[in-house]
Amino acid sequence: MASVPARDIDILEKAKRGLDPDYVPHDDEEYMNDRQKDYFRMLLIEWKRSIHDSANSTLQSLKDGPIREPDLNDRASSETDWGIELRTRDRQRKLISKIDAALRRIDSDEYGYCEVTGEPIGLRRLIARPVATMTVEAQEAHERREKVSRDD
Structure with missing residues (x-):
């Protein structure tokens, strides 16, 4: 299964x-x-709010000014850190769209049911990954098919 970055957890x-x-x-x-x-x-709304708060702090840090490390190695390290931070924010931007989709599924009474099989996803899985759209079994099958098609 796809891993979830520690920061998202x-x-x-x-x-x-x-x-x-x-x-x-x-x-x-x-x-x-x-x-x-x-x-x-409420969990999804709170999660989305936390992501926005985190993104706002990154934005504020970017506004504070460019990297002005006197040493080239320090500057390269800082730029690498910023690159990682910006990739994280991009991943979280995509996560926000998944959160919005999950909120829409709640409103349409589709939340908690596998989009492939129609079976309940399960509370433990939803508590661990509230944006889940498939049961563990359906997700594993999807990832196996995806791996096979990548290998071709």
């Missing part, structure tokens, strides 16, 4: 801390009931 964990600590969806409830949908909606 940190931001998701921060978003989870902003939710009601007295409620976490569990398997004893009816799947995708209103309370679970509200939980995931």
Whole structure:
């Protein structure tokens, strides 16, 4: 399965801390009931807000001025760090579109169900990856097909 960058996990964990600590969806409830949908909606909104906050701090750092390291090695290192930071922000920009799509799926009562099989994705998977659109099995099959087509 595709790995999730550690920074994205940190931001998701921060978003989870902003939710009601007295409620976490569990398997004893009816799947995708209103309370679970509200939980995931708030989680996605909080996650998106955390990403925007993080992006704003990067933008502010960029506005503070260019890299002015006197040593060429220090300058190269700083430029490499900025390149990594900007790639991270681009990945998070794409993640925001996935979050928006997940919010639309919640509104249309499609959230939590595999887009391939129509089966429930599962609460544990959604808590770990709220933008998931496929069950673990469907995702693995998709990635195997993708790998085979890349190898051709």
